[in-house]
Structure formats: C-alpha cells, structure tokens
Amino acid sequence: MAQKIILGIIWLVFVIYAFFFAPPNQPDTLDLIINLSTGKWDGINPIITSLFNIMGIWPxxxxxxxxxxxxxxxxxxxxxxxxxxxxxxxxxxxYLILRQPNSNFDGQKTLLLKIVDSRWIGLSATLGTIAFLFYAFSMGDSSNFIQQWQTSRFIHVMSLDFCLLCLLFPILLKDDMIRRGLKNNVLFWLVSLVPLLGSAIYLMIRPPLRETTID
Incomplete structure (x- = not known):
C-alpha cells in the first residue's frame, strides 16, 4: 500500500508540474514534433532527435x-x-498503482504474448538504443540541449519522462524475473542500474515464459 501511495503522489506531482510549472511551450513545438515524427531531422540537435526516438523504444x-x-x-x-x-x-x-504484485504465469500464450515475449523484441530495442545513444553522444550539442531543456516544455517534460521510466522499470522487473525462474540479484541490479540499455538487453537474454495447461 505504501508503494501505491508513493507512486500516486509521484504521478500527481508529475502531472501538476508538467502542466503548470514546466517551462512554457515554444511557438515551434508542433513543427518540431512533426519533423521528429517524419524523419526530417536536419537542423535538430541529435540529442533531441535521439531522446524523442528513445521515448518510442521505452514503451x-x-x-x-x-x-x-x-x-x-x-x-x-x-x-x-x-x-x-x-x-x-x-x-x-x-498501471503500477492499480496492479498487484504477482510473479505467476498460468495458461497458454496468446499471439500478443508470444510477440512481446520474443527475444527479437529485445534485440531490436537493444540495437535501436545503441544506435541512438551513439548518435546523441557523437554528434549532439549538450549546451544547446541544456538551453532547450530550460526553455521548452516539450523537451523538458520529455526528459523528465525518460528519467521516470528508467526509475520505474525495476518495479516490474523483479516479478518478471521470478516469473521466468531467474533468481539472480546481480542481474536484477545490473539491469536496474544501467538505464534503458540494461532493460533492453534484459528482454534479449531472458528465458521465455513457460506455458502451462489449466485443468
């Protein structure tokens, strides 16, 4: 219950901050989102481009x-x-607020479950993450990013969103590991302490779920 209360407070604070206290929206925000979404990245800081695309990898x-x-x-x-x-x-x-801790899995995998349980998902996420991290660190302008982070609500909130997703993943990780028979504290902490990339690699190396027959 304490965890649910804390998560509820975090969600409420995040919503209030994002809409009322974050830097204002810039006039070109919509154009920026359209260009990022359509691959028109010329003139956009590679850090922002990478962050935007990584926010598509996280889900x-x-x-x-x-x-x-x-x-x-x-x-x-x-x-x-x-x-x-x-x-x-x-x-x-x-979802984290409403769910109950549960490390079991019963029954057969549906098509959707087979897709998300595939190691190809983890491989794709890992390769995509490495590519965009390399693009950001090798070609990005950190000073420009900091300036935009301080003045643009879109970039500011997106950055905070990224950080939150990094911090929240271990809540689901523990149950997922037990569900797959992985009782390895070292692996848990390695995945938890390596933001994003550790989570992507985990999806790639974890054993598949075992289907069961329900009588």
Whole structure:
C-alpha cells in the first residue's frame, strides 16, 4: 500500500508540474514534433532527435513486461502499454498503482504474448538504443540541449519522462524475473542500474515464459 501511495503522489506531482510549472511551450513545438515524427531531422540537435526516438523504444520495452504481467492482473495491461507510446510514464504510473504484485504465469500464450515475449523484441530495442545513444553522444550539442531543456516544455517534460521510466522499470522487473525462474540479484541490479540499455538487453537474454495447461 505504501508503494501505491508513493507512486500516486509521484504521478500527481508529475502531472501538476508538467502542466503548470514546466517551462512554457515554444511557438515551434508542433513543427518540431512533426519533423521528429517524419524523419526530417536536419537542423535538430541529435540529442533531441535521439531522446524523442528513445521515448518510442521505452514503451516497447515496457510492453515486454507489462503485457505479460497483466495476464495475472484484474485490470487489462494493454491499454496502458498502448497509451505509453503517446504519453510515456503518464500511462505507466497508473498501471503500477492499480496492479498487484504477482510473479505467476498460468495458461497458454496468446499471439500478443508470444510477440512481446520474443527475444527479437529485445534485440531490436537493444540495437535501436545503441544506435541512438551513439548518435546523441557523437554528434549532439549538450549546451544547446541544456538551453532547450530550460526553455521548452516539450523537451523538458520529455526528459523528465525518460528519467521516470528508467526509475520505474525495476518495479516490474523483479516479478518478471521470478516469473521466468531467474533468481539472480546481480542481474536484477545490473539491469536496474544501467538505464534503458540494461532493460533492453534484459528482454534479449531472458528465458521465455513457460506455458502451462489449466485443468
């Protein structure tokens, strides 16, 4: 219960901060989002481009654990996973608040579960993460990014969203590891302490779920 209260407070504070206290929206925000979405990256700081695309990788990673976790929950997980592609942690936090800790998996895997349980998802997320991290660190302008972070609500909130997704993943990780028979504290901390890349690699190396027959 204490965890749910803390997560509820974090979600409420994040919503209030994002809409009322973050830097104001800039006039070119919509154009920036359209250009980022359509691959027109010329003139855009590679750090911002990479961050925007990484925010599309995070929901894929979360789907790899949330869809499985939701199988044993009273609430469906897929709507939260779906909306996380648009709003990130704004959608993930409510699921974490409503779910119950559960490390079991019973029954057969549906087509959706087979897809998110595939190691190809982890491989794709890992390669995408490495590519965008390299692009950001090798070609990005950190001073320009800091300046935009201080003045643009879109970039400011997106950055905070990224940080929240990094911090929240271990909540689901522990149950997912037990569900797969992975009782390895070293692996848990390695994945937890290496933001994003550790989570992507985990999806790539974890053993698949074992299906069971329900009598």
């Amino acid at each position: 894929i990673i979360y789907s790899g654990v949330i869809i499985t976790d939701g199988r044993m929950q009273k609430i469906p997980a897929w709507p939260f996973a779906l909306f996380s592609f648009a709003v990130g942690a704004f959608a993930i936090l409510p």
